[in-house]
Amino acid sequence: MSCHTRRVPLELSPRRELPKTLTGIRGFDEITRGGLPKDRPTLVCGGPGSGKTLLALTFLVNGALQFDEPGVLLTFEENAEEMASDVASLGFDLRTLIDKKQLAVDYVRVERGEIEETGEYDLEGLFVRLAFAIRSIGAKRVVLDTIESLFAGLKNDAILRSELRRLFTWLKQQGVTAVITGERGDGLLTRQGLEEYISDAVVLLDHRVYDQVSTRRLRVVKYRGSYHGTNEYPFLINADGISVLPVSSMALQHDAPLERVSSGIDHLDTMLSGQGFYRGSTILVSGTAGTGKTSLGVHFLDAACRRGERCLCFLFEESPQQLLRNMRSIGIDLEPWVTAGLLQFHADRPSRYGLETHLATMHTVVADFKPTVTVIDPVTNLMTVGTSGDVQAMLTRIIDHLKTENITAMMASLTPGHNAIERIDSTISSLMDTWIVLANEAVGGRHRRGLYVLKSRGMAHSNELHEFALTDHGLRMLHRTGEPDGRSNQYIPERVSRDAGV
């Protein structure tokens, strides 16, 4: 090596990643850092119903509609004609794309065992058809779905294999980015070992049913010459098509804004060094049943809407109608914000899907609504659908995502009993920037409510327990005599102070 070689610090050297082709599939382009390898074939494999064909078709349709890259679909499926109507339900109008020359479809039929074979042959006919289709519309993208069907129709495996090898090499010379689908095989990624021929990128799709709950997952098994996320990522197939969740970002690189947002309760803001929460931070509100967690969340939402911010509220216990009604009883009417489009509710039964699907759904809803404030009530209900480890992993992903988007999030956590506060919440509390604990105590024949800030990163916060009341004008802090007042008081029930380790 020449002694004149300039030494470039590693982190400053330009990334020599291969050129890529965006798929336009939400999340997928993020985990692959830009999509599929450009002008190369990618293998997408998975079992029946895992979403291979849909992923491949979305790649084509997005190419035509978003990136001005026409595409060719060479399909070997026996019921290919039905496909057009199937994907129509996802908003794909294949007919129109074909008419506009943005898509060319060739249905390849292989008559099983009907063909007499005598002597040497090759698959040049397939090449001719593919080349013709590519040329006819100037295609930049190609999908072969599912080429393994050839093995059922033709008997000479040796010829097939050498021809497939030739096909994939040929594809690279056509200037097209190709997706080849393959059926998951025993001990192999695909039945016919296509991964042996397509070595640039391999994506594995999986559809599992665990505890009667179905979850789809996607993994980039291989991506030559590129960094990529290696985790299994949950993905969703819904009315909007396919979306993948880049659930854990590569590193902790969130901005740490200095801007503050009000909790909606003046006194609580005072307790948080006078200015409320940091924007983009995550707040845990924990307490036993009936301690006012939801009320606190609703104050937060109401205040944000008053500032004109967009708010998203995930409910895992009540319906939006119930919440709206109940909160009117403490004098907070959220209905106008809903009408104005500033506030959106998203209510789901936790048991309806697996954790990943919840995560994926929340991700999608956040991406669609683009809120600046989010409330999840109660986040603990999700624990019923997974182990604490899974829940923690999922919350890490959600919080990660919310922080990246600079969304301030408040999560309510239902604590089953007084003594369990720390234990239950410890799985998620480390992820939280601010932790507010609510507690009830019957003292002297009176039900008293208390609130304290257990932690709040990056600010000098109050360490005292403050009593409050839920009035028909919302949550009001009380002083010692029980009158509404802005000052702190000495109400410290013995049991709560012990639990909190104060």
Added chain:
Amino acid sequence: MPVFDGAPARPISVEQTYELRLYVAGQTPKSVLALANLRQICEQHLHGRYTIEVIDLIATPQLAQGDQILALPTLVRRLPEPIKKIIGDLSNTERVLVGLDLRVRA
């Protein structure tokens, strides 16, 4: 592989004309061999009652889709119906005859 159960599926009359199409892509050794083999078989077994149309997909690639051509060379028997396909260089005369329904599968 279908098992032959005795009589041919349908009797073919002696006067029946065979309309054959041979799909190739250029003058490859396989395609030249296939055409030569086909001519010889036809002369021997279908003298005077066959037509051979050679389709070069290099010149007319759009024709590949219609007859569902994948492998080359492919011989298509368009008449008598049903349509039959034989792929390869037709070097095994016995199999070509079976494929054309000119001989019962042994």
